[in-house]
Amino acid sequence: QAVVTQEPSLSVSPGGTVTVTCGLNSGSVSISYYPSWYQQTPGQAPRTLIYSTNTRSSGVPDRFSGSILGNKAALTITGAQADDESVYYCVLYIDNDHWVFGGGTKLTVL
Amino acid sequence: QVQLQESGPGLVKPSETLSLLCSVSGDSLSSYYWSWIRQPPGRPLEWIGFVYKTETPRYSPSLRSRVTISADTSKTQISLTLKSVTAADTAIYYCARGGFLEWLPWGNWGQGTPVTVSS
Numbered sequence: 001q002a003v004v005t006q007e008p009s010l011s012v013s014p015g016g017t018v019t020v021t022c023g024l025n026s027g028s029v030s031i032s033y034y035p036s037w038y039q040q041t042p043g044q045a046p047r048t049l050i051y052s053t054n055t056r057s058s059g060v061p062d063r064f065s066g067s068i069l070g071n072k073a074a075l076t077i078t079g080a081q082a083d084d085e086s087v088y089y090c091v092l093y094i095d096n097d098h099w100v101f102g103g104g105t106k107l108t109v110l
Numbered sequence: 111q112v113q114l115q116e117s118g119p120g121l122v123k124p125s126e127t128l129s130l131l132c133s134v135s136g137d138s139l140s141s142y143y144w145s146w147i148r149q150p151p152g153r154p155l156e157w158i159g160f161v162y163k164t165e166t167p168r169y170s171p172s173l174r175s176r177v178t179i180s181a182d183t184s185k186t187q188i189s190l191t192l193k194s195v196t197a198a199d200t201a202i203y204y205c206a207r208g209g210f211l212e213w214l215p216w217g218n219w220g221q222g223t224p225v226t227v228s229s
Binding site: 001034036038040045046048051052057058089091093096097098099100101102103104 | 145154155156157159168169170171172204206212213214215216217219220221222
């Protein structure tokens with residue numbers, strides 16, 4: 001069964017750049033997995049940031065970008081702000097059949 | 111503006127069946143993929159499954175043997191049934207609207223309904 005991996009936690013300084021990665025236990029992540037990224041703050045439903053690898057959802061600031069880096073999907077935040085402190089989830093579409101979320105990455109801005 | 115509202119019992123006994131409804135207003139069901147996603151306390155999100163029009167629903171492999179998702183287009187409701195629940199099924203259950211293609215993101219979410227499995 002597919003397991004999607006993410007860093008459990010990362011930190012970034014205000015104004016800095018941070019990259020969250022999304023791997024797959026069975027191999028490389030490619031665009032055919034349609035990697036998407038969601039941001040969740042406590043007590044709230046998730047919000048779409050990026051879908052289909054690198055398409056920014058409506059209203060998402062351009063400091064958020066998605067890509068494939070090596071064998072993983074990646075979410076990069078450039079110019080981090082205090083309100084970017086959240087949990088970020090990657091999700092992959094496996095075998096054109098079902099979605100699998102990663103374990104989430106808790107981002108601290110300090 | 112589409113709105114989604116989950117509803118359900120709140121508390122279910124172990125080994126019983128959980129039934130939830132997602133009521134959709136402001137749009138029809140027919141053009142989108144509708145998913146159920148859950149989040150146990152302090153844990154990551156977990157996709158449960160989706161339904162699209164009259165196609166066969168798709169489910170997470172880990173839940174496939176216990177879950178059924180269906181859509182009632184006349185009532186604009188999506189239902190979730192989960193059999194033989196255990197404490198591990200305790201979670202907030204979200205209904206989410208995807209796009210007209212299965213890989214499009216979930217752009218609209220309900221507020222979530224908490225479910226506790228306990229005797």
